[in-house]
Structure formats: C-alpha cells, structure tokens
Amino acid sequence: MWRTVLRLTPSFSIPIFRGTNVNDTNLLLERTPDVPQTGWERVKKMYSRNDYEEMSVELTTVIQSASCGAFIGAALGGFVSSRVAYLNFIENNQATIFKSTAQAKKQLQDYVTIAFAKGAYRWGWRLCFFTGLFSLTATTVSVYRGDTSLIEYMSAGALTGALYKIDMGLAATLVGAGLGTVLSAVAGLAILGILKVTGLSMDEIRKALYRLKEARENQYNQALEKSATIKNDELTKSHNEIVKELGERKIDDIN
Template sequence: MIGNNSSTDNNNEADFTDQPHEHFVSAPTAWLRLKSIFLKNEYGFDSFEWKAVKNSTLFTFIIGTMMAGTAELPLAHQRFKEQHSLSLFANKYEAIRRLQSHLLVSFWKSGIRLGLRIGFFTFSYTCALACLAAYEDQLKGFHFVFSGALAGALYRINMGLRASFAAGIIGGVLGLCSSAVIVCPALFISKKSLDEAYKQVRDQHFREALQAIKNNNEICGIQKQFNVSKWEARAILKARQQEQLLTDPSLNVSKN
C-alpha cells in the first residue's frame, strides 16, 4: 500500500516503474493511521501530518525566540548601564565587548525561554490535531477546538488542575478562533470542504515527495552515466523534463 505505512526498505533504491498509482492511500484501520504519522513510509519520507507538526513547531519557536529576545535588548542595555555606571574599563573597546556579550546572553536567555514555551504549545496543538485527523481519516472543525483545549491544558499543567483547566478553556477558544478566522475564509475562497482541502494537500505532499525521490534517483543515474557533477546532472534532468513537457504538455512533471 502507498501511504504512511512504515518500512525498512531504502527509498534511494526504490523502483517506481511499475507502481499501480502515485497517490496517497490511507491505512485501513484507525490505529494504523495513527501509528503511521510518526513513522517514515516505504519510500523513506515523513507523513504530511508529521512534517506539518515539525515545521510549525520550528517556525513558532524561531518567531517566539526572536520576538522575546528583541524585546529584551533595550532592557538589557539599560541594566548594563545601571550596573556598570561606576565601573572603569581599560578602554572603550572593552566596554563595547562587555556590552555586546551582555546583550547576546540576555537575548538568547529571554528568547529561548519564550520560544520553548510557544514551541511546546504549538507542538501539542498541531500534534493533537494531526492525531485526530489521522485517526478518523478526516479533518473536522471541532478538531481545532479540542486540540487547542488540550494544548492549553498541557501548557499550564505544572501550575495545578485549576490553572490547567482555565488554560484549556482559553486554548479551546483560540482553536475556535483559528478555525473561524483563518481556515473558514480560506475554504470559502477555495470552495472546498475542510476535509477535501486536507486530503488534497496531503495527497499533494505525497506526490511531491515521491517526485523528489524519483528526481534524486534519476540524478544519481545521470551522474554515473555521464560522470558529471550533481549540479550538471540536475541541469540535464531539468532539460529532459522540459522536453517531455514540450512533447506532451499534459504531463505534470515536477521541477524539484
């Protein structure tokens, strides 16, 4: 089956010449679909859900770190001036070096703290959303609310049950808002249902990843055949794909 099922086969040596189809096929049972989120499939690439979880977590971690670190710089600069108002430095270069070191430490110390917290919330939210969608093999509106509530509850679990419950309510509201403000308008514009859009994007991810593996295998073959560099082999492959498009415009050949 072509889907998110795990396999120990090496994708670099995969043969695609006699595949029955090149579209995503879900696992037959809910638990297999849930398990397949976190495992590489038979071609060796991550599932769409897991890739989305990793990318969104990394993105929010970076954004949170940059925002908190940048906001901390003026305060750190002021603290340095107050703490060293009576200090004597050997020269101005030493003072500048000490100031830069202080600002750098303050930036990362404050930034990473907030980045980790936001990243954890995003990971909890997107992971819960992915698990619900994979388990039911469809994406529903209430999944956003439930995932937000769960992420909020986990975010404040260390502060006790009352704080966790309150954060869960806030997280559920945020999940509802994200669905109403971002998802619904996008679906209205595309004229697709939530589940249709989810499965279309998931299938597109599968086909693009499969095409990338095909291209990589072809590039390796061109390198061995003509004894050229990887960049030259990639150029040859692109020329071949463009020639195929000119011959048959109906071919949807990826140019990755």
C-alpha cells in the same frame, strides 16, 4: 434535532462542525482499495514509515510546524531579552568608569549576546513544544475522523492550555484548558473560513508542503552531487598528471 440542523445548514454559512456539505464531493476522500478505511488504520499509517523509510505527510507537517514555532520563539525571545538587557546595562552602568570606549562596548555586546541566547533558548523550546503538541493533536484527530473541522482545534487547544498551566494546580489547569479552547476555536474558525474561501482542503495543503520539502531535498542532493562531480574530476585530473609524470607502478613494487 442537532443532526437535522447540521444536515440542513449550508456549509458556507457555518463551517464549524464539518468542513464540507454532505452533498459535496471530494476526490481525496473517495474510497480506494489501498487507502485505509477506518480511523485507527489512518492513524497507524500516519505514524508509520513507507517503503522508503520516509515519514508520512502528516508527521512531516507537524515537524515543520514545530520547527517554525521554534524559530519564531527563538527570534522573539532573543530580541525581547536583548532589548531589556541593553536598557538595563545602560541604566545600571551610567556611573561606571570604563578604561576605554572599546571596553564598554565589548561588555555591552557580551551582556546583550548572552541575554539574547538565554531568551532564544527559553522561548524557542517552549514554543516548539506547544506548537508541535497542538499540531500533532489536531492532525491526529483530523486523520482519525477523516475530515477537518473545529473539533480537532478545540481539543488540541484544550490539551495544550491545560499542560501549559498544569504546574500551577487544578484550578489553573482548568482555566488554561478553557482559555486554550476559546483561542483555538477562534483560530480554527479563521482557518476553516480561509479553506472554504480558497476551496482547498487541509490534506491538499499538507501534500503541497510535503512536495516543497521534497523539492528542497532534491535541490540539495543535486548540489551535493554536482560538487562531488567537480571534486572528483579535479582529483582524477591531478592523479592522471602524477601518473603521467612519475609513471605507473604496480602494487607489488610499493613497499
């Protein structure tokens, strides 16, 4: 019954359990001899390096997501902690006598800076870990299935929510898993809706992000090469001037 309902349901109305309609065509999913055909083959390729010892497009996307989570977590945690520290310092030191205004400002700055660092560390690694775990789980399930749907988001949300509350007992773990499933389902519906409206697939987005990464690396390598060329040119010029001034000497003549 459910298979009949899903088969007859238009993909533009309820894009939940499958990303595209069965009659739609996607050139990225067409079978080719060099592309892994089974789910485990695709997962194995995802966790393997290519001939140039480069990570796969999927793992690169996971690392980018984790790095973005670390940056956002560090920024939010640092700003919130520094603001709380600033208010606490003003409240607790209203009757404190300082030798000078500079000393008070210095202590305030040190107090706020330490609080910012602690907050950035505390929230940065947590958001990095859970964002990376969520992205890794969702991407692995998606690669294994060869499609993008709500299943991978719900499974990743359940696993992440359970691990977040695992130190509080079994009941809290189940509550965290349920809450993570609900929140990830809402986020997954939003993502699938955006993909359907834009006509893109998650694989195309991963490849676009990977091309951006390659473009940044190429620009960085070109800048290094240009800097090295300029440096070598100046060094060669200086060497030629010294040789011209002092003359050439053989290695045997140097003590």
